[in-house]
Amino acid sequence: MELVTINDVRAAASRIGGLTLRTPLLDSEPLSAEFGSRILAKPENLQHTGSFKVRGALNTLLDWRDRGILPAGVVSFSAGNHAAAVARAGEQLGVRAIVAMPTEPVASKVENVVRYGGEIVRTADLAGTCAALAAEHGYPALYPFDLPEVIAGQGTVGLEICADGPEPDLVLVPVGGGGLLSGVAVAVRALAPRARIVGVEPETSNAMSLAVRAGEIVPVPDPTATIADGLMAPFAGRHTLAHVRALVDEVVEVPDEAIGDAWRGVVESTKLLVEPSAALGLAALRTGVVRAPPGGVTVLVLSGGNTDLGRLAAQ
Amino acid sequence: MELVTINDVRAAASRIGGLTLRTPLLDSEPLSAEFGSRILAKPENLQHTGSFKVRGALNTLLDWRDRGILPAGVVSFSAGNHAAAVARAGEQLGVRAIVAMPTEPVASKVENVVRYGGEIVRTADLAGTCAALAAEHGYPALYPFDLPEVIAGQGTVGLEICADGPEPDLVLVPVGGGGLLSGVAVAVRALAPRARIVGVEPETSNAMSLAVRAGEIVPVPDPTATIADGLMAPFAGRHTLAHVRALVDEVVEVPDEAIGDAWRGVVESTKLLVEPSAALGLAALRTGVVRAPPGGVTVLVLSGGNTDLGRLAAQ
Structure with missing residues (x-):
């Protein structure tokens, strides 16, 4: 299957530039101190509509x-x-x-x-x-993740990470159907070839891990069992699976308790209101399933911020 | 009394540049739609230590x-x-x-x-x-607001607003002792001379309004009565009062109920975790005590983000 290219991502960036925000890349001093790695956040919760x-x-x-x-x-x-x-x-x-x-x-x-x-x-x-x-x-479907145009658009997140910050050693991306991970991987693989690109899924909604292990798309028994309501994809996509197999180093899974803790942790450390799905990267670091490179640069993609404050405070 | 100058602020910017964040200037689509004015936020909650x-x-x-x-x-x-x-x-x-x-x-x-x-x-x-x-x-006091060096440092917030965004028509700044307002006024008056600069205080902790009205410093009876815990200055400063009288268009007061509502409003609209003190500007707009210029550019200075999630969710 033909993959989205860095040129497709660049074309997307020029198409959508005037109608989306170029979100900043933010240094987190508390998280950097916690992991001994420079931790940068790409806060897509600040994007128009509150997500990437x-x-x-x-x-x-x-x-x-x-x-x-x-x-x-x-x-x-x-x-x-x-x-x-x-x-x-x-x-x-x-x-x-x-x-x-x-x-x-x-x-x-x-x-x-x-x-x-x-x-x-x-x-x-x-x-x-x-x-x-x-x-x-009689309308076409604008699928949430499994369209090359969607993957190319999400890839502009990776383009901005590479353009606006130091060269990353590790990029952590939350995974639902895999559109964001696929797009970011296209851009980061092209522009920061030595970076490790890791997708992070909830254990209970792990469509991409299932697909990677099986070599084909496998439906998730109950994707709604996770707190990360933005990552409840019932299956991975054909396009996204192909991108992940070709471009991503690893897809890891984290338990829901760790996601809840990390959710509160992201908000308190970064002062950004994010939704649970955005906390998967921090959950991966805190559980130790992924290690931040000592002295290196780690980027957490914070995917969105649409959530209810009461749920957050109850964490 | 000699006022801090734009050159003092520029000197401060070059001194502190490597040790502070240049916080972004963020467009808020929901707030812009609400007021028919382009609303930009200067999110100092993202600053190291969580405040300006x-x-x-x-x-x-x-x-x-x-x-x-x-x-x-x-x-x-x-x-x-x-x-x-x-x-x-x-x-x-x-x-x-x-x-x-x-x-x-x-x-x-x-x-x-x-x-x-x-x-x-x-x-x-x-x-x-x-x-x-x-x-x-036998140590000197590094006062929280009434030192020229402190005012010059806080003024870098105004320098960045003017450098990074469109020319502002209105800049709204929360006021405790007036250090942030004074510094921002030095920079904005010099770099965007047509901008209206307005300080916003809690009705119950209104040291600057009392001082401006009396023409001298007046102690506040009980500055701790407000929800805005960062703005509980017991009195204005000699330096800050002089800056406000010379450079600021107006200092207005808002009731605590409006601050609580605006606090939640800022967080939900901007996806930034802020503390109550940071919501004074939005409170001034929502109560109508200040009007956002139609079709113009309004900047809300969000002063900090150190707060407890439980208190926020209870608003």
């Missing part, structure tokens, strides 16, 4: 527009962040957005989709409902 | 070192953020730091001072205890 997802969604619609195939509407499925991203991208380009979401989504994620005019259909069967909506309306 | 205070404390010690008068120790008083800043600056320059703090400080602020090796003396009489500690140890 706008990058891929916008790149896809802008690419389709450039190619003269922009539809009147799109369908998709999402725990919420991709839904908000599709809604915002649709609003900006005049495209209707209908998104299948879980029956019990995070409240602030629902508000976020509604803010940008997205239409929500609640369902326990995200992918099946998405397919049914596509058939019903 | 390191700028002034470091500038003072570095300036003293340059002049050959660096002492073996310093004393000060603080609700916590200045204490951590003095402790960190002291640790970096080999200077002992002893700080008078309130009897019931915010827990995370105490931890923060201890992290950097600061020594804490708890007291209800902050300024009196500071003076007694100075006499006991």
